[in-house]
Amino acid sequence: MDQAVLARVPEVFARRVGPALGLADEADVVARACHAMATRFHGGGRLIVFGNGEAATDAQHISVEFVHPVIVGKRALPSFSLTSDVATITGVAATAGLEEVFAHQLRRLAAPQDIALGVSSDGGCVNVLRGLETAHRLGLLTLALTGGDDGGPIGRSPAVDHVLIARSADPRVVKEVHVTTYHILWELVHVFCEQPGVLDPRVVP
Numbered sequence: 413m414d415q416a417v418l419a420r421v422p423e424v425f426a427r428r429v430g431p432a433l434g435l436a437d438e439a440d441v442v443a444r445a446c447h448a449m450a451t452r453f454h455g456g457g458r459l460i461v462f463g464n465g466e467a468a469t470d471a472q473h474i475s476v477e478f479v480h481p482v483i484v485g486k487r488a489l490p491s492f493s494l495t496s497d498v499a500t501i502t503g504v505a506a507t508a509g510l511e512e513v514f515a516h517q518l519r520r521l522a523a524p525q526d527i528a529l530g531v532s533s534d535g536g537c538v539n540v541l542r543g544l545e546t547a548h549r550l551g552l553l554t555l556a557l558t559g560g561d562d563g564g565p566i567g568r569s570p571a572v573d574h575v576l577i578a579r580s581a582d583p584r585v586v587k588e589v590h591v592t593t594y595h596i597l598w599e600l601v602h603v604f605c606e607q608p609g610v611l612d613p614r615v616v617p
Contacts, residue, residue: 431580431589435596438576445555445574446597447611450604452527452553454611459491460522460552462514462543463531466587468495470531470557474594478601486602494518494543514543524551531557533586535564535577545571557593559586 435442449459459478461471471493478491494517495501504516518528528547530540535558544554548571555574558567563577578589604610 427580427582428585428588431578431585432592434577434579435589435593441574442576442593442596443600445576446600447604448553448574449527449555449597450601451611452525453489453601453605454608455525457490457523457525457527457553459489459527459529460494460518460547461491461529461531462494462517463540464537466583467531467533467537467540467590468493470587470590470594471495471529473591474529474531474598477594477598481598481602487605489601489605494521511539511542514539515546518543518546518550518552522547522550522552526552527555528552529555529557530566530572531590532564532566533559533578533583533590535560535562535566535568537566541566541569541571544569548572557590559583559590 459475461474463471472495475491475493478489481488494514500517501513504513508516522528528544530544532540544556544566548554554572556563556566556572557576558564559578559580561579562568563575566572567575567577576593578586580586
């Protein structure tokens, strides 16, 4: 193999170490988000997921993981993605603007006991932020998967209850950390759901 290529290999791996360790360092933040999600599911809520571009496919991936678990014997939990209906997305975008494609759907489809999860690799997607702000006003639990140093405008928004940041400027690394993060969300939510006695909000302040 070419020596110049081999010389780059350590750097490629090193770029991923910090963000991955950062996720591990935020185990308490992740656990609290999962507890809050499990409490909403326990109360009859649904998970509503949305994002743009590659994050749109993440939204669909997250949704199907919850509604159709790949692990035999795990409970299916109600979830859907706002990125799956092309007709609705393009219709809303054409008349109300791309900024409204998620907020519009949430106003019509969401219930106060639901969960809204927005995905944005840089935290700067206006329609994801607008969706989370709308969800917050409707009483939903709001979560965001973001990236960068501080999660961008989405990460700084008071409308987001739980912010999980993949701390990297490389969108590829952010996506990799996001995949790991939402698999952890899925697993820990099920851990809490399997122990309903811990779903009283007073258990985890």
